[in-house]
Amino acid sequence: xxxxxxxxxxxxxxxxxxxxxxxxxxxxxxxxxxxxxxxxxxxxxxxxxxxxxxxxxxxxxxxxxxxxxxxxxxxxxxxxxxxxxxxxxxxxxxxxxxxxxxxxxxxxxxxxxxxxxxxxxxxxxxxxxxxxxxxxxxxxxxxxxxxxxxxxxxxxxxxxxxxxxxxxxxxxxxxxxxxxxxxxxxxxxxxxxxxxxxxxxxxxxxxxxxxxxxxxxxxxxxxxxxxxxxxxxxxxxxxxxxxxxxxxxxxxxxxxxxxxxxxxxxxxxxxxxxxxxxxxxxxxxxxxxxxxxxxxxxxxxxxxxxxxxxxxxxxxxxxxxxxxxxx
Amino acid sequence: xxxxxxxxxxxxxxxxxxxxxxxxxxxxxxxxxxxxxxxxxxxxxxxxxxxxxxxxxxxxxxxxxxxxxxxxxxxxxxxxxxxxxxxxxxxxxxxxxxxxxxxxxxxxxxxxxxxxxxxxxxxxxxxxxxxxxxxxxxxxxxxxxxxxxxxxxxxxxxxxxxxxxxxxxxxxxxxxxxxxxxxxxxxxxxxxxxxxxxxxxxxxxxxxxxxxxxxxxxxxxxxxxxxxxxxxxxxxxxxxxxxxxxxxxxxxxxxxxxxxxxxxxxxxxxxxxxxxxxxxxxxxxxxxxxxxxxxxxxxxxxxxxxxxxxxxxxxxxxxxxxxxxxx
DNA sequence: GTCGATTGTGTAACCGATTACACACAATAT
DNA sequence: ATATTGTGTGTAATCGGTTACACAATCGAC
Numbered sequence: 001x002x003x004x005x006x007x008x009x010x011x012x013x014x015x016x017x018x019x020x021x022x023x024x025x026x027x028x029x030x031x032x033x034x035x036x037x038x039x040x041x042x043x044x045x046x047x048x049x050x051x052x053x054x055x056x057x058x059x060x061x062x063x064x065x066x067x068x069x070x071x072x073x074x075x076x077x078x079x080x081x082x083x084x085x086x087x088x089x090x091x092x093x094x095x096x097x098x099x100x101x102x103x104x105x106x107x108x109x110x111x112x113x114x115x116x117x118x119x120x121x122x123x124x125x126x127x128x129x130x131x132x133x134x135x136x137x138x139x140x141x142x143x144x145x146x147x148x149x150x151x152x153x154x155x156x157x158x159x160x161x162x163x164x165x166x167x168x169x170x171x172x173x174x175x176x177x178x179x180x181x182x183x184x185x186x187x188x189x190x191x192x193x194x195x196x197x198x199x200x201x202x203x204x205x206x207x208x209x210x211x212x213x214x215x216x217x218x219x220x221x222x223x224x225x226x227x228x229x230x231x232x233x234x235x236x237x238x239x240x241x242x243x244x245x246x247x248x249x250x251x252x253x254x255x256x257x258x259x260x261x262x263x264x265x266x267x268x269x270x271x272x273x274x275x276x277x278x279x280x281x282x283x284x285x286x287x288x289x290x291x292x293x294x295x296x297x298x299x300x301x302x303x304x305x306x307x308x309x310x311x312x313x314x315x316x317x318x319x320x321x322x323x324x325x326x327x
Numbered sequence: 328x329x330x331x332x333x334x335x336x337x338x339x340x341x342x343x344x345x346x347x348x349x350x351x352x353x354x355x356x357x358x359x360x361x362x363x364x365x366x367x368x369x370x371x372x373x374x375x376x377x378x379x380x381x382x383x384x385x386x387x388x389x390x391x392x393x394x395x396x397x398x399x400x401x402x403x404x405x406x407x408x409x410x411x412x413x414x415x416x417x418x419x420x421x422x423x424x425x426x427x428x429x430x431x432x433x434x435x436x437x438x439x440x441x442x443x444x445x446x447x448x449x450x451x452x453x454x455x456x457x458x459x460x461x462x463x464x465x466x467x468x469x470x471x472x473x474x475x476x477x478x479x480x481x482x483x484x485x486x487x488x489x490x491x492x493x494x495x496x497x498x499x500x501x502x503x504x505x506x507x508x509x510x511x512x513x514x515x516x517x518x519x520x521x522x523x524x525x526x527x528x529x530x531x532x533x534x535x536x537x538x539x540x541x542x543x544x545x546x547x548x549x550x551x552x553x554x555x556x557x558x559x560x561x562x563x564x565x566x567x568x569x570x571x572x573x574x575x576x577x578x579x580x581x582x583x584x585x586x587x588x589x590x591x592x593x594x595x596x597x598x599x600x601x602x603x604x605x606x607x608x609x610x611x612x613x614x615x616x617x618x619x620x621x622x623x624x625x626x627x628x629x630x631x632x633x634x635x636x637x638x639x640x641x642x643x644x645x646x647x648x649x650x651x652x653x654x
Numbered sequence: 655g656t657c658g659a660t661t662g663t664g665t666a667a668c669c670g671a672t673t674a675c676a677c678a679c680a681a682t683a684t
Numbered sequence: 685a686t687a688t689t690g691t692g693t694g695t696a697a698t699c700g701g702t703t704a705c706a707c708a709a710t711c712g713a714c
Binding site: 374383 | 693699701
């Protein structure tokens with residue numbers, strides 16, 4: 001590996017000059033600049049990030065903490081984040097907290113020892129105070145929004161209204177919302193959106209809660225639908241929940257969308273793969289991730305944020321788990 | 328942040344002694360050891376990984392390169408790898424190559440600058456020579472097996488025989504293998520297993536190729552089944568392909584497993600989520616990832632490997648996309 | 655009693671960058 | 685003529701560890 005010293009010697013200048021060139025700081029003559037450039041090319045020099053980090057106390061690495069990598073929403077957002085970060089010269093360490101606070105804490109501690117530049121956090125395990133005491137740039141993604149740390153998320157309430165309105169427009173007579181855990185902020189907001197949308201309508205409604213897991217959602221839906229056979233429309237708190245619901249309906253010998261119509265939330269690609277494919281509220285996952293990275297990099301570089309809390313507008317994707325009334 | 332100097336001062340010894348204690352190298356008196364231990368605790372000292380890496384030229388970080396993070400197989404294996412690595416004190420950088428050689432190369436170069444300890448590579452974009460010239464510990468996962476680099480993979484041929492035999496035992500009369508791309512080694516091996524299993528049987532067989540993507544697989548299956556309506560059994564080269572096949576069958580107005588039975592390959596959790604759930608050959612994904620990490624760490628630590636090429640035995644998971652003859 | 659091996663510790667160089675500081679020189683202002 | 689400012693560059697300290705080397709002390713062996 002060639003070092004900055006090799007380059008300096010080869011270009012006939014001091015290491016300080018080379019370093020100034022690399023970081024575009026201070027004055028450099030045209031001549032020195034040219035020499036350094038050719039030396040770097042000839043020697044195929046790449047600065048050692050570790051040595052650089054030891055001085056600057058900052059690695060070109062960001063940590064992404066997700067609660068469950070097996071939930072397909074998170075690989076999709078991870079991909080967007082990674083893609084954007086790589087373009088900006090950062091690499092991403094993906095950390096799976098398994099929804100366990102101690103794992104999350106362990107990751108954060110470990111990565112601080114590696115001079116991580118910042119975190120994007122899509123978890124709500126640890127307390128806000130903990131993050132506040134961290135003293136590391138961070139952006140919250142899709143989870144907590146308490147005003148203290150910058151955040152980016154889908155406009156969950158609007159999205160839920162969008163999805164519920166559509167379901168109603170498809171002519172359902174008795175509607176259920178199978179939401180995610182209400183202590184998870186987006187799940188709560190989506191439920192609020194649902195309630196707002198059905199408010200004043202002359203439609204029988206139910207709200208039940210389920211974890212963001214396929215199997216539990218299936219069970220919850222199975223029980224609900226067995227108890228209330230009149231339900232003909234379901235707004236699910238996430239696409240994974242919606243898919244669990246589909247299976248429950250299938251087990252009950254009913255059909256989607258003929259007997260029961262479903263609208264999901266997320267817009268993960270899995271929604272296209274299931275049969276019937278899923279009508280859903282699309283969070284615009286790529287944009288969500290991209291925005292989070294850009295915000296984080298601004299914070300890292302000490303720039304002002306235009307907005308502390310960004311909400312990405314969701315949109316509706318109509319597929320085969322609903323059927324329009326006119327048809 | 329407390330440094331090794333602080334600890335040394337507090338414990339009344341030199342930094343060298345503290346360092347020796349930390350690395351369990353050389354002689355240390357019981358007394359010094361005790362002092363250092365209490366000092367570390369009192370000061371809440373954690374060694375700075377970056378500084379350490381600058382000396383040792385090695386980070387406690389491993390790079391995992393996958394071709395497509397949106398393919399659910401890879402998050403599952405990533406989770407296993409991350410889990411195992413974290414237990415051993417390593418963090419994982421997950422890199423998504425998008426099946427593009429230049430992205431893969433860019434990751435490798437970037438990470439070498441960060442003194443990455445080693446790579447686990449689940450891609451076959453770059454040439455073997457490139458890896459050979461890398462001079463970094465690496466383990467190939469589920470892809471190339473050319474004898475030059477250590478590898479771990481499912482015993483694909485056996486697995487394919489297992490799956491095909493089962494399909495045959497379910498009474499299918501005309502069977503198709505919709506394989507992954509034949510230039511991808513495991514896909515090729517699975518096809519070989521399929522051919523071996525049907526050899527000599529008096530069953531009409533077809534073999535067609537499809538990318539490991541849901542939509543293309545759906546199209547391939549649709550065309551194949553339209554052309555050969557007699558097909559009543561399909562062995563898919565992966566679970567994602569199998570799910571595409573399911574959709575094609577559904578579009579054709581046929582039913583799984585009554586009209587056509589399907590066996591997939593991988594054992595991803597998605598297989599449980601679709602309707603009907605998927606009978607499949609389970610690669611034992613967690614074990615695959617765990618083994619890869621353990622092998623890599625041995626190489627990093629300069630130990631001898633028991634076996635250069637590990638093959639994990641697959642097993643069959645029977646679900647609802649097949650039906651046993653007796654029933 | 656001297657020798658060599660074993661045990662224990664400290665000093666200082668080193669890993670490869672960044673950067674404060676000093677210094678030199680030219681151009682401009684007073 | 686002198687002071688000030690703007691350019692351009694090099695020396696050396698620093699980041700926080702690791703480790704080669706030197707040196708002491710202790711111990712059993714001959």
